[in-house]
Amino acid sequence: MLGFMMVIIKRDLLLIARQPADFLNPLVFFVLVVAMFPLGVSPESALLSQMAAGVIWVAAMLATLLSLELLFKHDHQDGSLEQLLLAPYPNWSLVLAKVCVHWLVSGLPLILLSPIMAMMLFLPYDAVPALMLSLMLGTPTLSLLGAIGAALVTGVRGGGMLLTLLILPLYVPVIIFGASCVAAAVLGMPISAYLALLAALLIFALMITPWAASAALKL
Amino acid sequence: MSSVLSPTNPPSAAPPKAILHVQNLACERDERCLYHGLTLSVQRGELWHIKGNNGAGKTTFLKQLAGLHSIDEGDVTYASNTTKVIYIGHKLGLKDQLTANENLSWLVSLSGSSTQAQRYDALEKVGLRGYEENLVAHLSAGQKRRVAFARLHLQYADLWLLDEPFTSLDQQGIADEQSWLRQHLHMGGSVLMTSHQEVTVDGVKILDLGNYALANDLFKRGC
Amino acid sequence: MNNDKWRMPKWFHQMGSPKWFYEFAGPLQLWFALAAFILLSMGIAWGVAFAPADYQQGNSFRILYVHVPAAILSQSVFLAMAVAGAIGLIWKMKVAFMVARSCIAIGASFTAIALITGAIWGKPTWGAYWVWDARLTSTLILLFLYAGVMALNQAITERNTAGKATAILAIVGSINIPIIKYSVEWWNTLHQSSTFSLTQKPSMPAEMYLPLLLTVIGSYCLFAFVLLVRTRNQILQTQTQTSWLQQHPDVTGT
DSSP states (O other), X not given: OHHHHHHHHHHHHHHHHHSTHHHHHHHHHHHHHHHHHHHHTOOOHHXXXXXXXXXXXXXXXXXXXXXXXXXXXXXXXXXXXXXHHHSSSOHHHHHHXXXXXXXXXXXXXXXXXXXXXXXXXXXXXXXXXXXXXXXXXXXXXXXXXXXXXXXXXXXXXXXXXXXXXHHHHHHHHHHHHHHHHHHHHHTTOOOHHHHHHHXXXXXXXXXXXHHHHHHHHTO | OBOXXXXXXXXXXXXXXXXXXXXXXXXXXXXXXXXXXXXXXXXXXXXXEEEOOTTSSHHHHXXXXXXXXXXSSSEEEEXXXXXXXXXXXXXXXXXXXXXXXXXXXXXXXXXSOOOHHHHHHHXXXXXXXXXXXXXXXXXXXXHHHHHHHHHHHHSOOSXXXXXXXXXXXXXXXXXXXXXXXXXXXXXXXXXXXXXXXXOOOTTOEEEEHHHHHHHTTGGGSOX | OGGGSSOOOHXXXXXXXXXXXXXXXXXXXXXXXXXXXXHHHHHHHIIIIISOOBTTTXXXXXXXXXXXXXXXXXXXXXXXXXXXXXXXXXXOOHHHHHHHHHHHHHHHHHHHHHHHHHHHHHHHHHSOSOXXXXXXXXXXXXXHHHHHHHXXXXXXXXXHHHHHHHHHHHHHHTTHHHHHHHHHXXXXXXXXXXXXXXXXXXXXXXXXXXXXXXXXXXXXXXXXXXXXXXXXXXXXXHOTTSHHHHTSHHHHOO
């Protein structure tokens, strides 16, 4: 089964390499959104550093949403999703493989870009590890829960907007804990509780996504 | 050349040589009953041509057999767990941004493996020599269909489930395909296909879903 | 087939038949309507006019008699929707999907009422219409979840598929319910902690507490009544092809 997942991961990474725009654009969007705040709100470092945690997290969430719709869309349109579902391996392994690819091209770059974003918003250097840790635990959760939404709206008219509406309520706890984690680090307070909560959400997502997304794909 | 199916067939175990046995299958779409109590057996070497107007449920029937569509009523039983089935749907399942060779490679590796030489061989058999390293996006519709069929030459399957396999093919392509179907049947394989066109293979069994619904008065009641 | 997985009693499968459900729910909905009317009018009249004023909040607390039932129901209806959806998925029952579909608008309305009455109550009590504490935020999320389920239901045109998709979404979203319920215990929130508990005596005096109990039970009866009406409506809309409905007195008018 691992071989099956590797076939999917390699194939999808090759496809992305041939048409990178689909996944580069959300990352550019991430940087632009974060840059809007000093430009649109205020370049005062005191004000920005207070908002930094939340702004980076919300921007990360929006960037993830942009690339989520594509998770199953192309495969659904050209029929290769059918072939993947027919393979003699459980459908949830297909879902996990796809989520892996999504995280590699969406979540991981966000984590790597976050120190730069922190600098743009004057987030104190001490809080950057907390930012990266919270993103490391949070972005896989965003990809997993997002996969459920993407699977539900596959083939539905108006899918992109609908996907956002379906997924945002599920994302709220992740945003709250992620941003609070960074805010606590700024104040010098311990972050282990927030990390534990993010980990709990990740485990919940890991448990429910395989079932829910593969059931939704078969609809 | 046609077999009559009716919902009054008593339930029975699958006959010994049957590759596939369908018992009391039903399908409903939007509260309209497409078929109900459908029962049939597919033996080795048989070709079933599924006919019916648009919306009669031909594609849904194939998908239920393949396992892509949920079955709310009835049973689909294969001869054994190891019965190999290849389904080629209306959408071919090829990625536009991969070459013909790469597409065959990942399609086959879902349930088996293949070497480059084998893939080139299969593409030659379907008349695409020289096109192996072309992106599928640059191929014509007929050529894309041939790439999809190359998989049938690459991987042996007991049962082929084909949805409108003649679409986009020219005269030569259709003739080629009819001969591949005959070859497959000759080797002991079976085929279930939908098509608006006639299939010129001896001993074709016909399932007419449109007439089936009319004959069993399905329009007057739900499933 | 799936039905052999767990042995369910005969009445369970009978309920799955639209015909049986339609007949069974007909008289039942009238009883629920009556119970709802009596309990709600008694509860609200008692609570608004006759219960003693709260020593801290004065008379503004009386909105509790609308706010608390609405809040309780908003969560219960979501759970009912998720359970009905799960039953529909496991036992492939159309009626279960219809019940789940009926719950959406009912639950969204209760949630909206809870949020609005909460805001009206919050202004004199906390000085603000809204605060971003755990319970209020998670109830707002609940409203968004209802909106999402509603949107998904409308976006998918094939009814059966829509039923299955909304069932999956409702099941995934029901994680929010324990978060709402226990949010007042897990976090230091501005919102007060639970009024009702199965194990402890309530901290309110009986004259305040009893009308609340009446309105809560009355609201459940109201939910049941509206649910049955809406589900029967769906049966009428979708089973037009069947002979039992075409000959039914409700349709032929005899």
